[in-house]
Amino acid sequence: MTTTDIGAGVRAARGGAGSTPTPGLDPGPRDVEPRGPGPGSLPPRARPTRARRWPAALAVLVAFCGLSVLLFRDGWTDLGGTVYGGGDAVLFSWYLGWTPYALTHGLNPFVTQFLNAPDGVNIMWSTGVPLLGVLAAPITMLAGPLVTFHVLTTLAPALSGWAMFLAVRRWTAALPAAVAGLLYGFGPYLIGASYGHLHLSFVPFPPILLLLMDDLLVRQRNIRRTGVLLGVAVAAQALISEEVLATSAVVAVVAIAILCLQYRDQVRARAGAAIRGLAICAGVAAAALAWPLATQFFGPQRVHGSIQPPDVAVSDLLTFVTPTPLQAFGPDFAVRESLTFTGNAVEVSGYLGLPLLALLLFIAVRLRRNRLVALCAPLAVVAAVLSLGPHLHVGGHNTGIPLPWRVLELGPVLHNALPSRLSLYVVLAAGIMIAIWLDQARPPRLRAVTIGVSVVALVPLVPASLLAFSPATPAFFTGSQVSNALPGGSTALVVPYPYPQQNVAMLWQAQADFRFAIPGCYCTVPDRNGRSSFHPEPDPLNSALIAVATGASTADDALRQPGLRATFDRFDLDAVILGPSDHRDELVKLLTELAGGPGRHVDGVDLWLLDTP
Structure with a gap:
């Protein structure tokens, strides 16, 4: 090339257009005369060798990790x-x-x-x-x-x-x-x-x-x-x-x-x-x-x-x-x-x-x-x-x-x-x-x-102190009880039902090493028209679970909703698991009715094991 390297002045920003190129690089000949004193025209300082550059790089990495x-x-x-x-x-x-x-x-x-x-x-x-x-x-x-x-x-x-x-x-x-x-x-x-x-x-x-x-x-x-x-x-x-x-x-x-x-x-x-x-x-x-x-x-x-x-x-x-x-x-x-x-x-x-x-x-x-x-x-x-x-x-x-x-x-x-x-x-x-x-x-x-x-x-x-939160995980999901209770490949309804405003059930599932699949989620899924949504479409079951968990409905009101039992049965569930939740008593009442009987308390959760056909 016979023209000025676009990056020569970039790489030699300390020295302007006429600066000496970085050692080891060949940006090509230049046809622009060095500028006089002024912005971008200061002479370059010698670049340190690679052996001298890496200690500085490691020091910066350690400093940034310390800040983090x-x-x-x-x-x-x-x-x-x-x-x-x-x-x-x-x-x-x-x-x-x-x-x-x-x-x-x-x-x-x-x-x-x-x-x-x-x-x-x-x-x-x-x-x-x-x-x-x-x-x-x-x-x-x-x-x-x-x-x-x-x-x-x-x-x-x-x-x-x-x-x-x-x-x-x-x-x-x-x-x-x-x-x-x-x-x-x-x-x-x-x-x-x-x-x-x-x-x-x-x-x-x-x-x-x-x-x-x-x-x-x-x-x-x-x-x-x-x-x-x-x-x-x-x-x-x-x-x-x-x-x-x-x-x-x-x-x-x-x-x-x-x-x-x-x-x-x-x-x-x-x-x-x-x-x-x-x-x-x-x-x-x-x-x-x-x-x-x-x-x-x-x-x-x-x-x-x-x-x-x-x-x-x-x-x-x-x-x-x-x-x-x-x-x-x-x-x-x-x-x-x-x-x-x-x-x-x-x-x-x-x-x-x-x-x-x-x-x-x-x-x-x-x-x-x-x-x-x-x-x-x-x-x-x-x-x-x-x-x-x-x-x-x-x-x-x-x-x-x-x-x-x-x-x-x-x-x-x-x-x-x-x-x-x-x-x-x-x-x-x-x-x-x-x-x-x-x-x-x-x-x-x-x-x-x-x-x-x-x-x-x-x-x-300068950033302000960041706000942290501590999600509670019942021992059931991290101990041996989950594997004893549920065979691999099970499907469990985990409550609180997972949706964008309350998705801790997803964490419990991951901490249980994906022992079971769950209805609901907080992620991108298609609605009935293929358009994006951050949670599954409302149905009688998830609507009832969310309404009762948030205090917007009682268990008795939810149980009167048409289609609730049919929706529950359609999931072909192996278990229902109720973890820590607001309005827990109402949720226990709702889930007991849906599961056909009382559950048992195991390591911080209420568990209903369902008979599958």
């Missing part, structure tokens, strides 16, 4: 008894238990008959994180799924932040890269996702995809190997979260479009090799994902239409400057204002704060000639605009003003993505910009100033 343990300390003081995320924690614990169970018992890990019996569930339409289930299988088999969930919840910010550190380390020194990793791994997005959304909090792959795309589009060394690695990373991300993969693809397309506008000739010259690499990537990913995707789109219990309600989980225009309950510092009036925004409170994750926004604006202007800043600044803006959703929301009110996401949500996959979650990429781009700015500071006095300013800008993002 501190953040989730309540769960570590009661390991296996306390977790974060309520019903979502139960859901992911079930998934983490199911994958190794299915694989060790010759079952398809992507579908199950153990939930929503007898119809089953197509897990690929939910958030089954099968890759994490496989990787963490030794922990699950040793300590149980709830411990596995807590370990992965703790590792998620640490490993995600560390991956960001390793990515940014390509262009900066260790300390600036660590700051980028800290913002990415412990910023508002990931803290919010830590409340039970393991598929969203475990995000080390977006920074890895960034590195591989840099290798493919910019460095272009060993295109075949890069294409293979990119395909493996794409498949791995899909097996953790298809949504994150889809939004990463959107952001990658935006980044490529920005590069095309900025470096048209260079991009054109590199397009052929990049396309070959992407073709290899597509082939590898398609081969790796053939089984799960075939199950998802052609297997049983598949769903159609949108899974999430549209235009709800979006970033309010005020989100970026309004602290939420997730932040340790913030005036009460501002936190109350954040609670008026549409969507779940933990999905309001776009907060940056005025100091950080001001710093990012300053960096965008001051280092506008730096190639990486010139890419990340507009990328952050586009990601922020996309996170606003299909219509502009201000102060919790939908103004009806259309926004770009309205077009994107018409396409496949993206209509099931929640726009507010694109705040992940705002933080990713912001972290890179701050790292480049910190890395540019050469004189000690200037470096001290930049570090001080960065601290002031990042302090408002």
